[in-house]
Amino acid sequence: MKHRYLKNVSTLTLQAEKCIGCGLCAEVCPHNVFTLNERKARIADKDACMECGACALNCPSQALGVHAGVGCAAAIIQSWFTGKEPTCGCSDDGGGCC
Numbered sequence: 001m002k003h004r005y006l007k008n009v010s011t012l013t014l015q016a017e018k019c020i021g022c023g024l025c026a027e028v029c030p031h032n033v034f035t036l037n038e039r040k041a042r043i044a045d046k047d048a049c050m051e052c053g054a055c056a057l058n059c060p061s062q063a064l065g066v067h068a069g070v071g072c073a074a075a076i077i078q079s080w081f082t083g084k085e086p087t088c089g090c091s092d093d094g095g096g097c098c
Helices: 024-028 054-058 071-082
Strands: 034-037 040-043
Touching: 024 034, 024 054
Parallel strands: none
Antiparallel strands: 034 040
16 A cells, blocks of 8 residues: 655655665655665655654664654544544644645
8 A cells, every 4th residue: 555645744754875775764665655776765755754753763874854743644643543634833824734
């Protein structure tokens, strides 16, 4: 199943110059966000990131960053459980979600 969230809202970052090519990010990511290209991690599908933080927690070179549990992705996931409209506070009116 290919999960999709909102486009361009994930807090995931990659500092490619720090990457040592270990591949742990690709191994632990539940949504296949990463690929390895020439022994370097690459973000293949940032919009599939659910901001769980597994990649950043397992990156030995601290090349990855993500603010787990914040932002629009977290708001959408929470709305699935509560049945309410997602709200992360990032829209222009300060209410909804993106």
